[in-house]
Amino acid sequence: MTYCVGMMLNRGLVFMSDTRTNSGIDNINTFRKMFNWSRDGDRNLTVMTAGNLATTQAVVSLLDERSKDPADRQPSLMAAKSMFQAATIIGDTLKEVIATYADTGPRSDTTFNATIILGGQIGEGEPRLFMIYPEGNFIEATFDTPFFQIGETKYGRPILVRAYDPNMTFEQAIKLLMVSFDSTIKANLSVSLPLDVATYAAGSLCAARQFRVAAEDPYFAEVTNGWGDALQKAFDVLPDFEFPK
């Protein structure tokens, strides 16, 4: 499983993804699920993937044009004229990869599906955030629905719904995402640290600020412990139920 969230703020975009992959509970690995393409002054694109690892790695490799000679590599993502075009390219690539392995050769019991979040900004366009489906089509975030989750989405959703505010700073948004990831990690063994984080400031058209939250990260531990206490206090403050007389 996987948990990734892409979030639109007034000041830009925030992305967080876990790194755990599993094929059964006794075959657990760490793989990066966040990928970035950027060219200063022109564009920044961040992609996060959930689903079949062979599919998502193939998609990322194709987007990187790794099938070409290193000298010829000019990912068409880097040539897309708009975020809509970039989403279309990724959707088509995803659909093709799934079709290639689904219809030929030995049959697997599982599907090769994957879902992708794409966020970024190209040239004079606005920052945009998309969720791309295995069928190749996609939806775009709006200020009514300002974030997308993929993977194990349910445990971490209530706090996002309650505490999201488009005026948040990046620091507050990262805190919110950490609380959401903490709830998910506590509930589902197949989502785990380390986490990859990226923030992209609207209009900057340069590389996203990226870092990794390690398993022993002190701030994440503070959020985990502090959130348990804060939640307990919030719960205590609510008036107790009284039985009808």
Add this chain to the structure above:
Amino acid sequence: MTYCVGMMLNRGLVFMSDTRTNSGIDNINTFRKMFNWSRDGDRNLTVMTAGNLATTQAVVSLLDERSKDPADRQPSLMAAKSMFQAATIIGDTLKEVIATYADTGPRSDTTFNATIILGGQIGEGEPRLFMIYPEGNFIEATFDTPFFQIGETKYGRPILVRAYDPNMTFEQAIKLLMVSFDSTIKANLSVSLPLDVATYAAGSLCAARQFRVAAEDPYFAEVTNGWGDALQKAFDVLPDFEFPK
């Protein structure tokens, strides 16, 4: 969909279930999912059901022995000598009902599966809580795993894990369950008010205290609004993230 929780406390058992059933999103109804059998001084049994409504209604009717003349109705649940025996009777009934309709006649696209929570106390035995699977087997709650959820379990789980305490009063436990139901109802249209609630005091061997939380219940509204504010405050209290220098 459905959401039901059965919870073991030091002082007894608490049950909460929603009442929404749906077959597609345009065929929504209200059905009771909580059922009670009791005889003062002898036993109290509470059952909650999730899954195919035809299956769960058939199971409850059979447990009530509605196929017999009213005068002959002596549900074997009322004759079971222990909670283990009661769980076995319910598991067998559930398995048989599913088998009856699954293997004969026109085929449905969906399965007829259902899952059942059973809690209660018989005679001199301890209060016990079981989760019964469509296959007819079951597991029992212990103080390591003191509650069972069925139906749409994920949204409401983080707060249960964080705030459960075996020493809670019934009033506190009902508050906790309402917070958990509120998170679920906010996230999933197929779970909704009214809610049925029952509390059974350990050793009382009489009918559980039961009531219904209506759609316009003022305490539930207080929990819903208060929890949003309390959560926001709890979130604000956590220290913000700081970017590495």
